[in-house]
Amino acid sequence: MLKIAVPNKGALADSASQMLAEAGYRQRRNAKDLVTLDPDNDVEFFYLRPRDIAIYVGEGTLDVGITGRDLLLDSGAHATEDVALGFGASTFRFAAPIGKMSAIKDLAGARIATSYPGIVGSYLADKGIEAEVVRLDGAVESSVRLGVADAIADVVETGSTLRQADLEVFGEPILSSEAVLITRQDTPNPDGFDVFKRRLDGVIVARTYVMMDYDIRVEQVERAVELTPGIESPTVSPLHREGWVAVRSMVPRDAAQRVMDGLYELGARGILVTDILACRI
Numbered sequence: 001m002l003k004i005a006v007p008n009k010g011a012l013a014d015s016a017s018q019m020l021a022e023a024g025y026r027q028r029r030n031a032k033d034l035v036t037l038d039p040d041n042d043v044e045f046f047y048l049r050p051r052d053i054a055i056y057v058g059e060g061t062l063d064v065g066i067t068g069r070d071l072l073l074d075s076g077a078h079a080t081e082d083v084a085l086g087f088g089a090s091t092f093r094f095a096a097p098i099g100k101m102s103a104i105k106d107l108a109g110a111r112i113a114t115s116y117p118g119i120v121g122s123y124l125a126d127k128g129i130e131a132e133v134v135r136l137d138g139a140v141e142s143s144v145r146l147g148v149a150d151a152i153a154d155v156v157e158t159g160s161t162l163r164q165a166d167l168e169v170f171g172e173p174i175l176s177s178e179a180v181l182i183t184r185q186d187t188p189n190p191d192g193f194d195v196f197k198r199r200l201d202g203v204i205v206a207r208t209y210v211m212m213d214y215d216i217r218v219e220q221v222e223r224a225v226e227l228t229p230g231i232e233s234p235t236v237s238p239l240h241r242e243g244w245v246a247v248r249s250m251v252p253r254d255a256a257q258r259v260m261d262g263l264y265e266l267g268a269r270g271i272l273v274t275d276i277l278a279c280r281i
């Protein structure tokens, strides 16, 4: 039975459970449940702190986990990223009081508060900067005002927490993070992993693509399918109306309106877009 670690709370928890439910897995009914068995799919879900998930997977006590890329890297655990899941996006950045610091070298000799000492320590070592890392559990943005640090390194999503604390980011982003699927490093994939991964891939594709159908004159089909090449190849079917065909193709969701404009210009009509509920590519 595949043992899977899922965030029990925090920024990734709801989206992770929702993705698993869309992939056809049973999810916990109560937010306090620690474990959920899904015998129909031969998997078991363990709800754990996202920060701890890489440890369990790295140790091999659990087979697969969903966590943040930043948490995986910070943990130094013996686990590796298999798939980026497309939710929980954030950047990890340095910030300091407005006007105080403008480049990474300004951190030399400074006190840097963070909940991610692993990432910050190795980044500073890589850049050859000596600074003191102050490890805090959360609400790191308050640390400068309260006098325990000169700068911070933290997760930035909208930037509103930084603004509230009169801090501004500086330097390049240390990393871009999102939710990722992780497995143990240097170990063959456990039984059942391929099916599990294929199901999540199916959800990712169903979320990022739409199905597009349209009718077009035969002479324009080649130009039209350049706009809608699909993943493998578009389906072109004859229509009762002579000289016309129907085309069906998957199109990236964020390009759908632009593609429809282009198809219409080419003379396509009856252009329909529908959601994909689930798929295997």
Ligand SMILES: Nc1ncnc2c1ncn2[C@@H]1O[C@H](COP(=O)(O)OP(=O)(O)OP(=O)(O)O)[C@@H](O)[C@H]1O
Pocket: 007, 009, 010, 011, 012, 050, 051, 067, 068, 069, 070, 071, 088, 089, 090, 138, 155, 156, 157, 158, 177, 178
């Ligand atoms: N706005 C956000 N705030 C915090 N973490 C976020 C945000 N958006 C995405 N994440 C990601 O969520 C993970 C942090 O998980 P965590 O459970 O610690 O979140 P949290 O919201 O800080 O929870 P808590 O505050 O209860 O500890 C990281 O991978 C981080 O990149």
Ligand SMILES: O=P(O)(O)OC[C@H]1O[C@H](OP(=O)(O)OP(=O)(O)O)[C@H](O)[C@@H]1O
Pocket: 137, 138, 139, 140, 141, 154, 155, 156, 157, 158, 159, 160, 161, 162
């Ligand atoms: O850029 P924003 O959209 O403002 O989001 C980023 C903030 O959200 C998180 O804090 P959280 O609410 O999880 O509190 P914590 O610091 O106590 O973990 C994170 O640690 C940042 O502080």
Ligand SMILES: [Mg+2]
Pocket: 138
């Ligand atoms: Mg937090």
